[in-house]
Amino acid sequence: MAYQGDAKMNTINLKFIISAAMLLAIGTSAQVSVGGHSAFSLFSRTSGVSQVIVDSSTTSRTTNSEWSGVSLLRLIPFFRWDVSEKLSLDVRPFISIDGTSGASPQFGKALGDEKPKKTVLKLEEFSRASVKAIIGPASELSVGYVHPRFTWEYGTDLFWEDVINGSKFAIDRWTGIFPDAGAEYMHNFEFGDALSMPTYLYLITGSSANPSEQTPTVMVNAEPDFGHIKFHIAAAMGQWDFENHKSMYRTAAGISYSHGPWAARAEESYGWWQDRIGNSPDNAIAHGGYAKVTYRLNKTIRTTLGGSYLYHNFVNTYAPMPGEEVYVSVTPALQIFTSESSRIICQLDLTNGVQNPWSSLGQSNVLAYAQGTIGWRLTF
Numbered sequence: 087m088a089y090q091g092d093a094k095m096n097t098i099n100l101k102f103i104i105s106a107a108m109l110l111a112i113g114t115s116a117q118v119s120v121g122g123h124s125a126f127s128l129f130s131r132t133s134g135v136s137q138v139i140v141d142s143s144t145t146s147r148t149t150n151s152e153w154s155g156v157s158l159l160r161l162i163p164f165f166r167w168d169v170s171e172k173l174s175l176d177v178r179p180f181i182s183i184d185g186t187s188g189a190s191p192q193f194g195k196a197l198g199d200e201k202p203k204k205t206v207l208k209l210e211e212f213s214r215a216s217v218k219a220i221i222g223p224a225s226e227l228s229v230g231y232v233h234p235r236f237t238w239e240y241g242t243d244l245f246w247e248d249v250i251n252g253s254k255f256a257i258d259r260w261t262g263i264f265p266d267a268g269a270e271y272m273h274n275f276e277f278g279d280a281l282s283m284p285t286y287l288y289l290i291t292g293s294s295a296n297p298s299e300q301t302p303t304v305m306v307n308a309e310p311d312f313g314h315i316k317f318h319i320a321a322a323m324g325q326w327d328f329e330n331h332k333s334m335y336r337t338a339a340g341i342s343y344s345h346g347p348w349a350a351r352a353e354e355s356y357g358w359w360q361d362r363i364g365n366s367p368d369n370a371i372a373h374g375g376y377a378k379v380t381y382r383l384n385k386t387i388r389t390t391l392g393g394s395y396l397y398h399n400f401v402n403t404y405a406p407m408p409g410e411e412v413y414v415s416v417t418p419a420l421q422i423f424t425s426e427s428s429r430i431i432c433q434l435d436l437t438n439g440v441q442n443p444w445s446s447l448g449q450s451n452v453l454a455y456a457q458g459t460i461g462w463r464l465t466f
Contacts, residue, residue, distance in 0.1 A: 122163035122178075125250055126462045128430075130154045134191050134455025141448045158182075159250065159461070162213050172220040178213040190251070191455045193401070193411070193441045211293065212266075224274040234288050235307050236264035236320050237338050237353055239376065244351070248421070249433045250461030253376055253394040254413045259403065260372035261355045261396060264322070264336070265293040268302060283310045290324075301330045307338075316342045332360040352377040363400045366408045371399045378417075390419040401443045408444035413437060427465040434458045 133151035161181040168174045216230030235241040240262040245252045256262040268290035275283040286309075289302040303324030310317045319339045326334040340353035354375035362370035378392030393416050401409035419433035434456065441451040 117168040119166040119168070120164065121466055122161065123246070124161045124464045124466070125159045125246075126464075127154065127157045127159050127250065128460045128462055129156075130457070130459045132191060132455055132457040134453065136191070136193075136454075137452040139450045139452060140446075174218050175216075176218060177215045179209050179215070180211050180213045181209055190254075190435075190437075190457065191453055193439065193451050193453055214266075216270075222273075224276070226270075226272045228270040228272075229268075231266045231293075232268060232270040232288070233266050234264045234270065234290065234305060235286055235309075235318070236305065236322070236336070237262050237355060238318060238340050238342070238351065239353055240264075246463065248378065248380065248390045248392065248431075249417065249419050250431050250459050250463065251433065251435065251457070253392070253415055253417065253435075254396040254437070255355075255374040255376050255394040258372070258374065258396055260357055260370075260398065261374040264305065265290050265303070267292040281310060281312060283308055285309070288322075290322075300328060301325055303334070305336075314343060314345050326359050326362065332362070334359045347382040349380040349382075350378070351380075363406045363408055368399070368408070370406050373397050386423050388421040388423070390417075390421070392417045392419070401441055409442050411439065411441040413439040429463055431461045431463060432459070433461075 131151065131153040133149075135147065135149050137147045138145050159182065162178050163181075165177040166174060212231040214231055214233045216228045216232050218226055218228040221227050233241065237256075238244045239256040240252070241264065245256045252262075268288055271287045273285055275285060277283070286305075286307045288305040288307075290305060291300055291302050301324065303322055305320060305322035307318060307320035317340065320337065322334075322336040324334050326332055334357070336355070336357040338353060338355035340351065342351040343349065352375065354373070356373040357371070359370040361367065374394065374396035376392060376394035378390055380388060380390045382388045393414075395415070396413045397410070398406075398412075399410050400406035401411055415435055415437040417433055417435050419431060422430040422432075424430060435458075436456050437454070439453040441453070443449065443451070
């Protein structure tokens with residue numbers, strides 16, 4: 087959920103946050119709810135091939151594999167205080183443990199080297215930390231870290247329903263993720279029994295992982311609902327630099343269908359950032375998308391087949407440099423429901439990536455890997 091600006095990561099004291107939440111819960115007379123999400127990797131194995139191709143000739147080829155056992159991937163506790171019927175506080179810190187789980191392979195690193203060597207408990211950001219007020223029969227206003235609904239896959243956490251590890255598109259800061267610090271206004275437009283259209287307006291100034299004081303970015307998302315068929319379209323504009331001179335535009339759209347045991351969903355997003363690539367006059371461009379089909383065999387077993395792609399006209403996600411890269415993935419998955427709030431998820435990611443850094447003319451980096459994961463997701 088990190089922002090694309092250049093501010094340093096804001097270090098948050100985990101013990102202080104949790105202690106403050108507990109003291110507030112004890113000291114208030116408001117109704118308090120506590121719960122959360124947790125995701126464990128029970129087993130993960132990755133096998134892949136990386137190649138460096140110069141002028142159509144392979145100069146190096148590396149084949150490797152690595153595996154990891156039981157590990158906590160993420161923990162998101164929920165603390166909700168209903169101060170009144172119309173006012174509530176919702177805090178959801180995002181806790182992860184680096185160094186225990188097998189990360190996806192990356193260009194420029196041998197398989198397994200992308201995993202940190204030391205286990206570190208991290209509170210990187212908030213999934214949500216906001217105050218919400220009901221201001222009308224169909225309107226709500228939230229302020230804080232609001233987790234914008236730019237895409238369904240990440241903005242409403244729908245990928246959690248299908249897989250343990252999100253796709254390259256879903257968890258990419260340039261396509262699936264949108265900064266979250268600001269204000270959200272929601273109004274649900276009703277058009278008889280045939281159509282409802284929740285509409286969201288956002289003013290965003292940064293993210294919980296990378297706060298800033300920029301001119302707010304404006305984003306609007308509308309979600310027409312026709313019952314079995316739903317749509318959404320989102321558009322955002324603003325400035326990405328601290329001097330507020332360089333523009334940014336982003337769009338996303340999606341469609342979903344559900345009927346009986348079948349469900350299908352697809353989304354696409356596009357982004358443009360003025361002068362965002364280092365050592366280059368070019369603008370940064372990113373786009374991607376996915377499609378997936380789900381079939382519910384019975385109350386216990388559900389299957390999913392998905393495909394996604396991701397394109398950048400630059401290399402290096404956190405410090406864009408001239409070049410380009412593209413990823414294409416196919417992901418079959420199986421969900422086994424052990425209860426209404428618990429499921430075992432088995433997934434296989436088959437990914438092929440190509441990177442062309444312009445600093446090495448005529449060179450292409452090729453990365454192909456299969457990553458199998460058995461995980462457990464629990465809501466409590």
